[in-house]
Amino acid sequence: MIGDPVLRLSEVGKGFHGTTVLDGVSLDVPQGQFVALVGPSGAGKSTLLRLVNGMHLPDSGTVRTLGENPAACSRSRLRALRARVGFVFQQFGLVGRLSALENVLMGSLATLRLPRYGVMSYPRALRIRAVEHLDRVGLADRRFQRCDTLSGGQQQRVAVARTLLQSPELILADEPVASLDPAASMVVLEILKRISAEDGISVVCSLHQVELALATADRVVALRGGRLVLDEPAAGLAAERLREVYETARAGSAQAGAGDAQRDGRVGARDG
Ligand SMILES: Nc1ncnc2c1ncn2[C@@H]1O[C@H](COP(=O)(O)OP(=O)(O)OP(=O)(O)O)[C@@H](O)[C@H]1O
Ligand SMILES: [Mg+2]
Numbered sequence: 492m493i494g495d496p497v498l499r500l501s502e503v504g505k506g507f508h509g510t511t512v513l514d515g516v517s518l519d520v521p522q523g524q525f526v527a528l529v530g531p532s533g534a535g536k537s538t539l540l541r542l543v544n545g546m547h548l549p550d551s552g553t554v555r556t557l558g559e560n561p562a563a564c565s566r567s568r569l570r571a572l573r574a575r576v577g578f579v580f581q582q583f584g585l586v587g588r589l590s591a592l593e594n595v596l597m598g599s600l601a602t603l604r605l606p607r608y609g610v611m612s613y614p615r616a617l618r619i620r621a622v623e624h625l626d627r628v629g630l631a632d633r634r635f636q637r638c639d640t641l642s643g644g645q646q647q648r649v650a651v652a653r654t655l656l657q658s659p660e661l662i663l664a665d666e667p668v669a670s671l672d673p674a675a676s677m678v679v680l681e682i683l684k685r686i687s688a689e690d691g692i693s694v695v696c697s698l699h700q701v702e703l704a705l706a707t708a709d710r711v712v713a714l715r716g717g718r719l720v721l722d723e724p725a726a727g728l729a730a731e732r733l734r735e736v737y738e739t740a741r742a743g744s745a746q747a748g749a750g751d752a753q754r755d756g757r758v759g760a761r762d763g
Contacts, residue, residue, distance in 0.1 A: 495558065497522050497661050497693040498543060502552035505538055505717075512538050514717045515552070523691040525684050527698060527708035527725070531737050534714040536697040540663045543695070544576045545569050557660055577659030579683075581666040583646045587639030591630060591649045594638055595621040598656035617656075624652040628682050644675030651682060662687070664696040668703070676700065680707040701733040715739065 498520040505513040513535045520526055528536050541547040542554050545561030554561055559572050585594045596613045598621075607613055613621075625631045628648035638646055647667055654662060664683065668676035680696070684707045687694045698704055704711050705725050713721035713736045720736060
C-alpha cells in the first residue's frame, strides 16, 4: 500500500545469552529509500538485518517487513517473505566454478524448486532476464566467465544481479563492500543506489566507510552499543558527526578517552 513503510521496527530489543545487543530500536523505512546503516563493530547492524528477514526474532518490540511480522509467520509464510527480501553479503556467496550467468540464474531457485544443471536447463525467459540483470550491473559481456576469475567488485555485482532475479521488494546488504577497494566499493554502492531509485526498492546497507555512506545513501542510521544514536538525511550530514559515533565508542571502550568526550559534553548527557 502506498505510504506504508516497507520496514517498521518498533522498540525492538534483542539479546544473546543474557547480553543485550539491540535496545529499543525504532525505525521506519519507506519504499525506494537507500539507507546506510553504520556503527562500530558489535553495534548490532548484522543482528538488525537478520531481524528484518526473520533469521532472528526479537525479544521485545515488533518487526514488520513488507507488511508481515516474521515472528508470527508460519514456516511457509516466512519462506515466502524471504523470497521477497534480497540479501547481499560481504562474502558474495557465489559458486566459483560456475559462470556469472549461472550464478545469477541460481537466484530463481527458490521459485523453481528443482535442482538445475547448466544454463540451458533454465527456462529461456529466465535466461533473458538474467542477462538483462547482468547488463544492469555492467557485466553482460562477462556472463560466461567463471566467477572465481572475476574481481571482487565484479563478483559482488554478480551477487547483486542474482538478487535482482528474485524481484526483491527490499534489499538487505550486510557490509557488501567490506572486502573491496574504495573504487570498486563505490561502483557497487552506486549500482545499489541506482536500482533503489529506478525500481523503487528499499535498500538497507550496513557499511563502515563514513564517506561512502554519505556519498551514496539517502539516509544514514547509526547504531552504537545496540541503540539508534543518529538517523538523518545524508544530504547535509557532516562526516564529523558520523565519525563521532565511532570515536565515542572507542573512547567508551578505552576508558582513557572518556575525559576528552566529557569535556565537550558528549558522554554523560543521558538525553544525547
Ligand atoms: N548468534 C549470536 N549468538 C551470540 N551472540 C551474538 C550472535 N549474533 C551476534 N551476537 C553478538 O551481538 C553483538 C552484535 O553483533 P552484530 O554482528 O550484530 O554486530 P555488527 O554491528 O554487525 O558488527 P560488525 O561491524 O563487526 O559486523 C556482538 O557482540 C556479537 O558478538
Ligand atoms: Mg556485522
